[in-house]
Amino acid sequence: SAVISQKPSRDICQRGTSLTIQCQVDSQVTMMFWYRQQPGQSLTLIATANQGSEATYESGFVIDKFPISRPNLTFSTLTVSNMSPEDSSIYLCSVEDTSGGGDTQYFGPGTRLTVL
Amino acid sequence: AQSVAQPEDQVNVAEGNPLTVKCTYSVSGNPYLFWYVQYPNRGLQFLLKYITGDNLVKGSYGFEAEFNKSQTSFHLKKPSALVSDSALYFCAVRRGYSTLTFGKGTMLLVSP
Numbered sequence: 001s002a003v004i005s006q007k008p009s010r011d012i013c014q015r016g017t018s019l020t021i022q023c024q025v026d027s028q029v030t031m032m033f034w035y036r037q038q039p040g041q042s043l044t045l046i047a048t049a050n051q052g053s054e055a056t057y058e059s060g061f062v063i064d065k066f067p068i069s070r071p072n073l074t075f076s077t078l079t080v081s082n083m084s085p086e087d088s089s090i091y092l093c094s095v096e097d098t099s100g101g102g103d104t105q106y107f108g109p110g111t112r113l114t115v116l
Numbered sequence: 117a118q119s120v121a122q123p124e125d126q127v128n129v130a131e132g133n134p135l136t137v138k139c140t141y142s143v144s145g146n147p148y149l150f151w152y153v154q155y156p157n158r159g160l161q162f163l164l165k166y167i168t169g170d171n172l173v174k175g176s177y178g179f180e181a182e183f184n185k186s187q188t189s190f191h192l193k194k195p196s197a198l199v200s201d202s203a204l205y206f207c208a209v210r211r212g213y214s215t216l217t218f219g220k221g222t223m224l225l226v227s228p
Contacts, residue, residue, distance in 0.1 A: 094160075105216055107162075
């Protein structure tokens with residue numbers, strides 16, 4: 001399976017600022033995903049990011065708040081803009097491995113964000 | 117629409133005993149079913165999946181899961197629990213190329 005790294009692993013930010021989270025994969029992948037896991041909650045998909053096209057956002061998430069870049073097949077960034085305490089969550093990127101069928105998603109270690 | 121239910125917030129089991137973490141799903145058509153585990157301060161790790169074929173699938177760390185179409189269930193099992201199995205477990209479902217939908221998670225606590 002792909003090896004996925006995220007930076008930063010954690011951060012504490014002030015209200016009104018923005019944070020960019022990086023996701024790096026050790027192999028080329030077509031589809032990358034960004035998820036949010038709020039405290040004590042399950043995972044919620046923010047958007048799907050394909051290289052060379054605009055990200056596709058899920059209901060309740062907008063590009064102005066969560067801009068995403070996907071400049072190549074091994075890298076993506078998610079920016080959390082104009083942060084508020086409600087944005088305190090773990091943000092995870094994942095990639096889809098289509099080998100072997102079934103399109104399994106593998107996840108990075110996550111970025112733990114606290115907004116004060 | 118697709119959905120996953122994990123009816124138990126927490127499962128407690130003694131080390132050495134068998135464990136079961138329950139999952140039921142709702143999806144039109146044939147489901148792809150997954151189990152993931154999340155250890156404290158870590159990302160999600162893939163455990164196993166069911167796509168087609170044998171209803172009993174085996175995965176990492178001695179875990180297995182049984183797909184039951186009539187009961188729309190995909191319960192996670194292990195014959196003998198370890199203290200190190202204590203973690204948060206997520207069941208997930210998708211249909212074809214749809215997005216992955218996760219259950220709310222079940223905390224497994226294995227006591228020595």
